Amino acid sequence: DSGVTQTPKHLITATGQRVTLRCSPRSGDLSVYWYQQSLDQGLQFLIQYYNGEERAKGNILERFSAQQFPDLHSELNLSSLELGDSALYFCASSQGARQPQHFGDGTRLSIL
């Protein structure tokens, strides 16, 4: 158990819809990261937060947004969903940018 909790585990929705993925970091970790992993692909970095502030952005689409709340949990919002957004979305947390990251089990998003 990594200590990182992601909900929901699975999400099935239709094109054009909007969903919210939730992540609770490991106790004591201030940094939260979001990644997208398509089938048999690597980890595509989306965005990083540290103690409520955005710290780094990767290849995150404009249709996607995220935030980290005062209690350090984070949400990733995906809107105007397209078939190509179907993927596994991982949240990870760490104590700092150089420190090892601990991943949640992921949310598997399926767009029909």
Add this chain to the structure above:
Amino acid sequence: GQQVMQIPQYQHVQEGEDFTTYCNSSTTLSNIQWYKQRPGGHPVFLIQLVKSGEVKKQKRLTFQFGEAKKNSSLHITATQTTDVGTYFCAGPTLQGGSEKLVFGKGTKLTVNP
């Protein structure tokens, strides 16, 4: 920006054979981290190397950090079916004044029993 390249992308071995994956960075790294993702699972942190030329072992796994701190390798001796998965290396990079961890694309290992 900084890139972390991993080779090979795929490796298929017979059980009992050795396996090595290589990681190269375009810039000097403060540390290198290795992760393993089992099929259907999430990446799990394996180890972090910090010092130039550092070598660490975990049972059949040997991790090495290059002298210039720009490359690293993971070697598995006598692979077992439990070694199946994708191995990622990752190194911190400075971007826009903030550091972030850059992951390689991973090496997917399959083991034939």
